[in-house]
Amino acid sequence: MSEMVATEFADGVLRLTLARPEKRNALSDGLIAAIGATFAEWSTREDVSLAVLTGSGDKAFASGGDLKELDALRGEAEARAFAARTRSAFDHIRRFPVPVLAILNGDALGGGAELAMACDQRLALAHARIGFLQAKLNIATAWGGGTDLFTLVGPSRAVRILATARIFSAIEAERLGLVDAVAPTGEQGAEFVASYIGEMTQRPQVMRAIKSLAIMHRFGGSAEERASREGARFAAAWVHDDHWAAVAKTAFGRR
Structure with a gap:
């Protein structure tokens, strides 16, 4: 599992990186299990002040569920079990003992948007995008992201976001309240991210x-x-x- 979620710990900050760049960090069953297991393992450490979750590469935070793998789910009972399993994994983020900051290094789409919503805060790089695309596949949210969205932006705005299935730029996402901050482009972006993390890291x-x-x-x-x-x-x-x-x-x- 450590191969799918890389971890690094220093100065109270736990950094977790989704490590499927060749699949745009698509959320396979294995990766989902690794996310839950990694957060569960680190939840027992009392020297962690902040967890930072991001994706490998610069294309995608998480491009959604692994559609090739999910194509095998044909029965309602199977789909329900998979949804429950994934929500349980994401609940390890929601219940992690310290705040979890998602750094959207690229697209957070579909299930990837739900993963971002499970975190306590979201910081987007300038080129990142976020979108709940489930309606385009004639499905709904299933991993807790829809519930999180309603809490975050309010019922009226959440209904519109889910129904239109639009993909929002980082700036649009900040305006809607989907992300808390947008980093500038270039070298200033890295400095902004480091400063943002530093300000969030208390005892x-x-x-x-x-x-x-x-x-x-x-x-x-x-x-x-x-x-x-x-x-x-x-x-x-x-x-x-x-x-x-x-x-x-x-x-x-x-x-």
């Missing part, structure tokens, strides 16, 4: 507290559960040595 316990709120928002929970989770994460961060070290650097701490 692990802080990022876990933030992601905890994101998970509660995404999957629901009572007001009491949300308050309890937020309070518990706050208390854990408050007593951590990192907090007192930060306080000591302030004017208050130097008194």
Whole structure:
């Protein structure tokens, strides 16, 4: 599986790269399983502050499901099982203990758009595009991306995006709220991405507290559960040595 999802870890940042460039990172059953397994494996590490997911090459983040492989799914029960299996794999991203940033290095189409939606934030390179193409194949979203889309951009806009099956440029996607930022072209793009990641990388316990709120928002929970989770994460961060070290650097701490 490590051959299909390459990983690199440094300075609190876990970088995961989909490694099927010859197939434009199409989401085969094997790659989907590798995505879920890799996120599940790294979820136990407490020194991770941020996860960054991207695709290999500069053509595609993920070009969608592997249509050649999916052609073998002819029965409704098989299709339902595959959808459930893939959604479960993507849920490892949604429930990953720290935020996951998708860097769209190229096209995120169909299932690739759903994969991008599973992440907490999306940063697009200038040439990247995103599109929910399912309607053109006379199917619907199945891996949780449709639900994510409605939450992200609202019902009216989501219906339009899904029904038209349009492919949006990075700039259009930012305007619609599908991506959070667009990197400039050329060398400035790499600098922008590095800066964006750097600004997002706080101490692990802080990022876990933030992601905890994101998970509660995404999957629901009572007001009491949300308050309890937020309070518990706050208390854990408050007593951590990192907090007192930060306080000591302030004017208050130097008194």
